[in-house]
Amino acid sequence: MTGTAPETARRVTSVARVVEEIRAMLRARELVPGQQVRQESLAARLGVSRIPVREALKSLEAEGVMRHEPHVGYTVTRLNADELAQVYLMRRALETEVLRALPRLSSAQLGELTRLNEAIGADVERVDVAGIVAGNQAFHFTMFGYSGLDLVVEEIDRLWRRSEPYRTVHLYDAESRRRVMREHRKMITALRRGDTEGVVTLMNAHRDLTVSDLHAALGLPPS
Missing domain, CATH: 1.20.120.530 (GntR ligand-binding domain-like)
Structure with a gap:
């Protein structure tokens, strides 16, 4: 099941909030290029489940801001x-x-x-x-x-x-x-x-x- 409309709206809102929180962390250099992002720690800090954190990281990966490696997880993209x-x-x-x-x-x-x-x-x-x-x-x-x-x-x-x-x-x-x-x-x-x-x-x-x-x-x- 895909969930009810209110549930979907709440999930989208949660993902958008996590994306903005991660952007704020990048601006404040709490996250820097090459640094690994721990999903569990981030979820605990933001008071959300791992689901919106994972979706937010996928969204940022699509922008090129994050990179994902199998068995490693997400890291902030490092540009040469x-x-x-x-x-x-x-x-x-x-x-x-x-x-x-x-x-x-x-x-x-x-x-x-x-x-x-x-x-x-x-x-x-x-x-x-x-x-x-x-x-x-x-x-x-x-x-x-x-x-x-x-x-x-x-x-x-x-x-x-x-x-x-x-x-x-x-x-x-x-x-x-x-x-x-x-x-x-x-x-x-x-x-x-x-x-x-x-x-x-x-x-x-x-x-x-x-x-x-x-x-x-x-x-x-x-x-």
Whole structure:
């Protein structure tokens, strides 16, 4: 039997909650690339059975965030330097197209981006790295969403999630945290002028600095 509709809804809700809890653990570096995920411990911590934990891990495996090995279980995906470079190469290509498709933004849309960046500023002051990561993603995907290229934005989202454990690393540096806000402000200014090519240039520099920080923090060869 597949269960009643309420049971199915509860299971789906439980799985979604576990997925978000695991994402929060990745952002906080409680889980790091290469680390094994113990289903029993995770279920006990989150107060759920192993069933939603197992389904959540399968969902994250489909995204490339987790890997499963027979007789070993799930581990957080570890990307090598070449794989990480490919993720950022794909991001550059797709994000450029999305930014070039942006219309002239309204005052309300620019205000929303400003509000999101100010929220990041509050997290910078608190040194809340997990909050900065979540806020940074909210800022960029709100901006991307104004393009109307929903399928492309979905693919960008997949790439961001795959590299999430790595994007957190550079934000443990105080100057990198402050730089995120400054660069976002410049993007908002360019968008206010309708200068999408300027936003593309700023985004490329923003992304490239993150990659440089990552290579330095992880001891990877320069890209």
